[in-house]
Amino acid sequence: MTYLTLSLTLIFVLIPIILSRTLKLGLEKDTLIATVRSIIQLLAVGYVLQYVFEADNIIFILLMVLLMIGAATQNARRKGDSIRGITWKLFVTFVFIEVLTQSILLGFNIVPPTPQYIIPISGMVIGNSMVLGILFLNRFTAEVESRQDETELILTLGGTPRQAIHTQLITSIKSSTIPTIESQKTIGLVQLPGMMSGQIIAGADPVQAVQFQLLILFLLLTTAVVTSIMLGFLSYPTLFNKRMQFLKLKS
Amino acid sequence: MNQAAIIFQDVNYSAEGLHIIKNITGFFPEGKITTLVGPSGAGKSTLFKLCNGLHSPDSGEILIKGKPIDTYNPIELRRRVGIALQSATMIKGSVLENLELPLTLQEKTIDKEYAEELLHDVGLAGDFLKRNAMDLSGGQKQKLSIARTLVNKPDILLLDEITSSLDRVSQHDIEELIEKINKKYGTTMIWITHNLEQALRIGHFTWVMMNGELIESGESSILENPQDERVKQFVKGEIE
Numbered sequence: 001m002t003y004l005t006l007s008l009t010l011i012f013v014l015i016p017i018i019l020s021r022t023l024k025l026g027l028e029k030d031t032l033i034a035t036v037r038s039i040i041q042l043l044a045v046g047y048v049l050q051y052v053f054e055a056d057n058i059i060f061i062l063l064m065v066l067l068m069i070g071a072a073t074q075n076a077r078r079k080g081d082s083i084r085g086i087t088w089k090l091f092v093t094f095v096f097i098e099v100l101t102q103s104i105l106l107g108f109n110i111v112p113p114t115p116q117y118i119i120p121i122s123g124m125v126i127g128n129s130m131v132l133g134i135l136f137l138n139r140f141t142a143e144v145e146s147r148q149d150e151t152e153l154i155l156t157l158g159g160t161p162r163q164a165i166h167t168q169l170i171t172s173i174k175s176s177t178i179p180t181i182e183s184q185k186t187i188g189l190v191q192l193p194g195m196m197s198g199q200i201i202a203g204a205d206p207v208q209a210v211q212f213q214l215l216i217l218f219l220l221l222t223t224a225v226v227t228s229i230m231l232g233f234l235s236y237p238t239l240f241n242k243r244m245q246f247l248k249l250k251s
Numbered sequence: 252m253n254q255a256a257i258i259f260q261d262v263n264y265s266a267e268g269l270h271i272i273k274n275i276t277g278f279f280p281e282g283k284i285t286t287l288v289g290p291s292g293a294g295k296s297t298l299f300k301l302c303n304g305l306h307s308p309d310s311g312e313i314l315i316k317g318k319p320i321d322t323y324n325p326i327e328l329r330r331r332v333g334i335a336l337q338s339a340t341m342i343k344g345s346v347l348e349n350l351e352l353p354l355t356l357q358e359k360t361i362d363k364e365y366a367e368e369l370l371h372d373v374g375l376a377g378d379f380l381k382r383n384a385m386d387l388s389g390g391q392k393q394k395l396s397i398a399r400t401l402v403n404k405p406d407i408l409l410l411d412e413i414t415s416s417l418d419r420v421s422q423h424d425i426e427e428l429i430e431k432i433n434k435k436y437g438t439t440m441i442w443i444t445h446n447l448e449q450a451l452r453i454g455h456f457t458w459v460m461m462n463g464e465l466i467e468s469g470e471s472s473i474l475e476n477p478q479d480e481r482v483k484q485f486v487k488g489e490i491e
Contacts, residue, residue: 149340156303158330158403159356167342243307244325 010035053115061115065122069094072130080137080235082249089234090133096230097129097223098122110215121219124195128180128220132227135176140232141249143168144239151246161240169236173228180224184217193217255314256281256407256439257302259465262311264294264301271297272308273463279407279456281316284433284440286454286471288447290490293460295443296337299409302441304328316406333405337412337443339396341384346370349384349395353402361402369398372431374424389416397425401432408432410442414449426453447474447486459485 013035020027052060073090080086102118104110111117144151147168154164187193192200195216199209239247255278264272271294279285287295300306301313304325313320315332323331330353341349350369351361367377373394379387387395393416400408410429414422430453432438444450450457454471459482466479477483484490 149338150342152305153336153340153342154352154356155305156329156334156336157353157356157399158326160326163356243304243321245305245307 049119052119056115061118064119065098068123068126069098072126076130076133079134080141082141083235084238084250089231093133093227093230093234094126094129097125097226100226101125101219101222124216125219125223128223129227132176132224133231136172136228136231139175140168140172140235143172144249155244155246161237161244165236165239169232173232176228177224180220184221187217254281255279256316258314260312262301262308262313264297264306264308271463272301275465277458277465277468279439279441281439282437283455284429284442284453285456285458286450287441287443287458287460288450289460290485294463295460296411299334299411302409303332303334330403331405332407332409333400333403334409335397335400335411335413337415339392341392344384345380346382346384346395347380350399350402352399369401372428373398374421390418390421393417405438407439410440412443412445415445429453450474461485
């Protein structure tokens, strides 16, 4: 695609701006900011990736992955700041997920150990893990808040903190992972996944595109379940002290 | 002098910037029923949570059966010092699942006959076992909550306003049950109540708390002839 053709795609930005102005929706400023930011961010990433791919240096790959984990942690921590030490819990979770998935992919030679594969797959894994983390934390803090009586009841009857928080933990893990599992059931029927569509448009063999998409889907399944479980088991102990007393969430 | 089941020595407790329990020194006699009365916000329920280890004092010491409370394993302590809370919280599931909960937490199950006997003791029919606990009335939940607390066979039983949502007949049944358990097993009972007649009728001893302080304590007859001016006003119903 030439830059001239690319600039023609701005028609798709003009349509919502004109509609917003005509109907006085007040979305013009946000639409413009979003457009400018996406152009700058994506072009910057494109040039950085080009450089990293050409350099083919492990240090650059590690720095890119670390940057992704840092940004994901920064973004997700706002949703869980009522849980003590949430920043390092998220960071450890994202690092673990990245190490786990890349070890399987590279260890079994499923993908070649080149930046062209490692970086985009890491982006999808960490991005998905971040969304799952946010979903989990949202639900978990709401469950803990609304079921304090139940937690207290189990403690008074001689239950452990793990038993006192069990229902809230399981409910939150399930509810945050269900969307990932459900969306896989209809994939290909309702919509073609972005990565697969991109490959097909770029001229790849559709069957090979599907194979890669399946790899990503299965990877994201592990990511979803491991993120929720790991965050859950790292988070719940901070709700109790050594005397097994329930501490309220930070306000 | 009676032996003490629980002793408070200069106990203070604060939460969210509020000084809730102020320099409390006193004791609850072993094997007796002590009623705990006082206006709302006096710190009575917080005192219970201190006895059950749900909270720890900021200063001072609590002795349970002569041993400092923090030397107990929290789980063992909570099984020995049972508490039936005013909220009578139920978990999702049947009456049986709720009644069995203290044992489920220890990976044990309840004997059906024992479950029916417990329900009978609190005035609920045995066929309640299969019913959904969430469908019970406030009074029935309260009775089930008491039965559930008894499953752990506690040495000390803390009862927080357990008859406030019951009708007169049920109130009487529960009072009889508590007296029966007290006599049969020698269980130490501490009972928070708003009903001063009940406090006088049931309690061998009484504590009067106000604004986080222990104002008067002694045999329940102190409610008939209080010494402190504030207690006099409270007994007359001038302080709610």
